Amino acid sequence: MLVRKTSIRLGSVLAAAGLSLALFFSAGPALADAGFQNWVASFRATAAKNGVSGATYDRAFRGVTDIDPEVLEKARYQPEFTAPVWDYFDNRVHENSVAVGRQMARKWKPWLDRIEAKFGVDRHILLAIWSMESNYGEILKNDKVMRSVVRSLATLAYADKRRAKFARTQLIAALKILQSGDIDVSHLTGSWAGAMGHTQFIPTSYQAYAVDADGNGRRDIWTSIPDALATAANLLRKNGWQAGKTWGYEVTLPAGRKFPSGSMSLAKWQSIGVTRVNGKGFPHGSDSAELKVPDGRGGPAFLMTKNFSVIKRYNNADKYALAVGLLADEIAGYGGLVQDWKRPFTKLTFEEKQELQQRLSAHGYYDGKFDGKIGQGSRSAIKAFQVQLGLEPDGHPSMEVLSTLRQR
Incomplete structure (x- = not known):
């Protein structure tokens, strides 16, 4: 981190x-x-x-x-790989990361109850950070x-x-x-x-925030899940996390209107026509929020609140903080995006991406893991397959490519 x-x-x-x-x-x-x-x-x-x-x-x-x-x-x-915005989120917020997050929420509920009570940080945010940083600890086994x-x-x-x-x-x-x-x-x-460790702290950040949550006398973010999650919670709390509040809201923008840069109160944003996609009002209308449209006006839009900025103290990137927020919401059962990212192809599910990798491997194009994550190896394999068939080599993990592979 x-x-x-x-x-x-x-x-x-x-x-x-x-x-x-x-x-x-x-x-x-x-x-x-x-x-x-x-x-x-x-x-x-x-x-x-x-x-x-x-x-x-x-x-x-x-x-x-x-x-x-x-x-x-x-x-x-x-x-400096400038990936399309959908590529970043598709590899981090998907069916598997949500399902495992919910499983971990059940498995670690007693500890999450204690950590949430002590630090005031939403458990689903902590689970999302755990997923983003180490795939719920899986990378520690590699x-x-x-x-x-x-x-x-x-x-x-x-x-x-x-x-x-x-x-x-x-x-x-x-x-x-x-x-x-x-x-x-x-x-x-x-x-x-x-x-x-599980939550990927550099040594100086470990020194500043590490917590011995399980009480064994050691701050062990490598093998103690409670210590790792509490350490992440401590970082967020000490950097201003506002308990009981969200990171932000997906919103609908009125057509044909330009919006001011910078922060305004949620009530002010609503007064100029910016509304929540679910039709509900904004709690805490006096709270400040900033408008973000990471995929342009045609993609999803968000009003980011104070807690979004606090997540960025973990990793100072809008994409990272937004991925944490979106994944946390899905783990919590609030649902995914209403307005999806702008993709020039038909999106695959996580399991379909694994099938895509398996089929590319069977045809000799791919030699990596069938992990459903589309990295450079998967994109290169897709491009090679597309070139052989005389298709545009865009490297996209699309239903169009998978359907063609299924027919071979």
């Missing part, structure tokens, strides 16, 4: 040492490892100045002898995704000029987490950028 995707130029880091990027990778591990090991040895003093004991430092770096090349690959190749936080952050601090300052700060925080005894070094795992 709270990590921004930016490009990296590792060559600029190595240029200062008179090394080319090609030499760095072609000279073999000995050259790279020697420099990294020297960096680890020198950073020990920096850690000590920030309150990390020598014993903790040595324990953390035991066995960490070289950089993690996959971390650098992920850091270097973070394309060794290809989860890796040593110490090694990942040390790799970035050593070899990534643009992320070095961030990584050094996060590495110190991670070492302090280890020193506190909340987690042992073998379980101090996270994403390539150091986001940790």
